[in-house]
Amino acid sequence: MVIRKFFGVILVIELIVNVFRVADGLSMQYYLISCPFAEQIVRNTVTRALQADPTLAAGLVRMHFHDCFIEGCDGSVLIDSTKQNTAEKDSPANLSLRGYEVIDKAKEELEKQCPGVVSCADILAMAARDAVFWAGGPVYDIPKGRKDGKRSKIEDTINLPSPFFNASQLINMFGQHGFSAQEMVALSGAHTLGVARCSSFKSRLSSVDPNLDSDFAKTLSKTCSAGDNAEQPFDATRNNFDNLYFNALQGKNGVLTSDQTLYASPQTNRIVNGYAFNQAMFFFDFQRAMLKMSLLDVKEGSKGEVRQNCHKIN
Numbered sequence: 001m002v003i004r005k006f007f008g009v010i011l012v013i014e015l016i017v018n019v020f021r022v023a024d025g026l027s028m029q030y031y032l033i034s035c036p037f038a039e040q041i042v043r044n045t046v047t048r049a050l051q052a053d054p055t056l057a058a059g060l061v062r063m064h065f066h067d068c069f070i071e072g073c074d075g076s077v078l079i080d081s082t083k084q085n086t087a088e089k090d091s092p093a094n095l096s097l098r099g100y101e102v103i104d105k106a107k108e109e110l111e112k113q114c115p116g117v118v119s120c121a122d123i124l125a126m127a128a129r130d131a132v133f134w135a136g137g138p139v140y141d142i143p144k145g146r147k148d149g150k151r152s153k154i155e156d157t158i159n160l161p162s163p164f165f166n167a168s169q170l171i172n173m174f175g176q177h178g179f180s181a182q183e184m185v186a187l188s189g190a191h192t193l194g195v196a197r198c199s200s201f202k203s204r205l206s207s208v209d210p211n212l213d214s215d216f217a218k219t220l221s222k223t224c225s226a227g228d229n230a231e232q233p234f235d236a237t238r239n240n241f242d243n244l245y246f247n248a249l250q251g252k253n254g255v256l257t258s259d260q261t262l263y264a265s266p267q268t269n270r271i272v273n274g275y276a277f278n279q280a281m282f283f284f285d286f287q288r289a290m291l292k293m294s295l296l297d298v299k300e301g302s303k304g305e306v307r308q309n310c311h312k313i314n
């Protein structure tokens with residue numbers, strides 16, 4: 001009888017633990033005991049930062065993507081270069097990343113509450129999630145427990161997608177990370193937030209592009225008349241998370257070659273039309289794909305560390 005009860009209790013405990021466990025070592029309630037207010041601290045920091053500067057939502061979402069695609073979601077994008085090592089953040093593909101100070105602020109608050117517990121990789125994943133929601137996008141929960149990596153090398157950023165890619169190249173690159181074409185298009189919908197600089201699209205303006213609306217080409221040229229760093233919003237509502245990006249693609253108003261190709265290519269055209277027509281479907285697919293992205297090659301347990309300072313390895 002006693003033995004039966006004992007095994008019963010063990011079974012219940014195992015069940016509870018498994019409910020919260022998503023991938024080995026990661027769980028929804030990872031900080032429940034060690035830092036119970038971790039989620040709130042990140043959310044409050046992000047909210048305060050975005051109230052002061054709503055454009056940072058885009059910066060945080062993009063930074064999380066660039067973190068996860070290189071060496072997995074391990075905070076490697078946050079590491080500073082040293083005399084011996086040029087880090088990811090100094091790659092041309094990362095020079096326009098924004099929002100580092102938001103991660104630093106959250107880390108500072110977390111170190112006060114629970115020193116040495118919450119990884120920079122988790123902070124970035126939570127901050128991106130909170131930024132999407134703050135901008136009006138879908139709400140989603142992510143497992144925590146990512147450890148911070150110890151490698152950040154400029155040469156690894158060759159594996160970030162180029163704005164000059166066509167749909168096949170994008171499908172191929174995202175496929176290498178386990179994403180379907182539909183998931184790739186959904187993730188590209190993050191371009192509902194933010195801007196691109198002229199240098200990322202000016203090559204489209206030197207010849208007639210049948211996939212670029214002629215009036216919109218004039219808009220882009222006007223933007224570029226202010227120089228390579230002049231910013232062009234991806235859609236009409238740069239700080240709102242909505243499906244206008246996909247409507248823009250239907251009107252041949254995509255800013256990057258890699259945006260417009262999603263509409264031009266028969267491989268992805270149907271998906272763009274679906275998201276342009278049905279925002280709820282876009283939101284649903286986006287949050288699922290973001291959750292999947294947040295789990296890319298995560299480092300668990302002794303495979304990584306919890307950095308004291310997000311800018312450098314311990």
Ligand code: HEM
Nearest residue numbers: 058059062065096161162163187190194195196197200258
């Ligand atoms: C599909 C392949 C992708 C390519 C080729 C691409 C490329 C780019 C480029 C070139 C820029 C502008 C950079 C600049 O000119 O300064 C940009 C901005 C941005 N990207 Fe992507 N991106 C892709 C996918 C994604 C994904 C998957 C996400 C997030 C889930 C994302 C989030 C963003 C955001 C939010 C911005 C605006 C950043 C800001 O305003 O600071 N992108 N992207």
